[in-house]
Amino acid sequence: MRWLQRNIRPEQIRELSLLLLIVVAVLFFGSLIDGYYTSRTFNRIAASVAIITVVAVGQTLVVLTRSIDLSVGSIAGCTAYFAGSMAAAHHDLPPLAVVLIAVALGAVMGAINGVLVAWGRVPSIIVTLGSLAIYRGILIDYSGAKTVTTDSLPAWIVDLPRLTFVTIGNLDIRAMFALAVAIVVLFQIGTSFLNVGRQFYAMGSNPDAAHLIGLPTRRIVFSAFLLSGALSGLAGFMFLARFGNITVEAARGLELQVVAAVVVGGVNIFGGSGTVFGAMLGAIMIGTLEQSLFRLQISEFWRDAILGLLILLAVASDAVILDRLRALWARTDLKLVTRAEAEP
């Protein structure tokens, strides 16, 4: 027990139990659905998880700083449509340029949110509830309710979802899923070991203290929203590649799945605790549920009800169970310290 407490933190126990829950869910669906353990199922889940994960990484940074970004679905929709119509109009545009256009447009939209939250001191829920409506409105007006269609897109975008990055056994790891994992690894390292990354945690744990020790609190909040916007832009491009047909309704409601992934993944809604890796686990859990319920055909109509319940349980278990565990850990630390002092 003491070994456990010395080497594992309560937050890690939470992530491990989520991992266990995912395994249980996969086994459960595997026993109900014929031919569940195939590379086709894996790819279908991975394609959905990849998009949610990329946005969830940005959302994690925002939630860490005690904010929330509800505009990610609208940003992804805008960038998917805009990048799609650019690529359709100019077939000779290099792939990297299309991706950069999407990311840059997302970053600008995120920056607008960030300025209003950090310097305008408007609560993030208000700003992003507003920009959720405004960005979607701009998209509908700009597009004139027209649709980007698959056959108008250059071939490289249409083929991208089936592009395989590496093959392990008979599992093909697609390039888009590999990209999502790479982003998670990059941001996990950044937030664990780099100064700029730790600042997000400092800001979320105690904004006043962060300000007093001289951290640029406003710039931290701003960069969280900027990154969230940029990653949503990237996700918008992935959305374009995955579906090809982009209507003005593209990615509507994505914010709910993403916030669900982040909260289920153990990122505290009060800020200051949680990891990018946890958010990815949350995304995998939600992607698995979504795609498997779809296969089960007890109707996709159950999806939202289960998602809502999952968020509630995640938040409640954080508040009730995790707080007890933290207290237990703190007591043991205290015991160890006093014993060390008593011994000569």
Next chain:
Amino acid sequence: MTLPPILRRWETLLLVLLVAIGAVNIAWSPFYLGVGNIVNLFQLSIEKIIVALTMTLIIVNGEIDLSVASVMGLSACVAAYLFHAGIALPWALLASLAAGAAAGAFNGFWVAYVGLPSLAVTLAGLIGYRGIARILVEDRAYGGFPDWFNALGQQPWIGPVTVSIVVFLVMFAGVAVVLHGSALGRLVYVMGNNVQAARYSGVRVKRVKLLLFTASGTVAALAGLLYAARLGSVRGDMAVGFELDIITIVLLGGVSIFGGSGNLVGVGLSILLILNLRNGMGLANITGNTQTSVIGALLVLSVLVPNMAQTLHTKWKGRET
């Protein structure tokens, strides 16, 4: 340069804006001042402004309820589902009000007794209650209600005034009495200002919060039923996104998102302002979608402008001394 206190009030600004929008509307359209248009102006958003009244109580209390639009959809779907399962409509309506109260009480339980943030709980509610509504009606549309139910939403009752408008007026008076004339109303403000201080003063914080969320759910259910009566049919995606308008109305009315301040006069003016703005934009042939963008911008501005004004005011004072 100091303005007299009455001119510095938020409500004065709202009144000036309201008069300006009214003047533009009158100049724009000869139909604007007709009784038909005025009734219509209320009628088109009546469900939202009914829910905005209980939302005022919740936000003054320092909480937020994002699930109201989903509860509206849920109540309509419960009523339609039970009615088509062969239960008499009055009982179905009663059951759907009970479902709304239960949904609100469920939110309230987690917020008040477990101590979870209302933002997270009601976000889960926003998704989950919509999910239950979808399970009940799937992708069907239920219609064929008895005439008296449809008349509830559309038929003029007293003169040109419909039942929904009467419900709104009665509720406005009721909420005004509760918020500004009762002990409960004072508790709502005290808790919004400082919930710790309220708890130490012996206020039954948990019970008040549970009561407010239950009221919010019940009123949202009532509004959902009135909406179903007005449309004459029920679908799973009814009232999606209504929380944007509802929260905008309350915050534009000068209620602080941090709780503890704001009054019903401001909210009343803000209701008139938003209704006239939407009506005017409609008369000027601006699409519903652009209208929603404008409402979104108003939401952000309604918090940004007072913030900026306060910052400037503080700087001004610093220079004087």
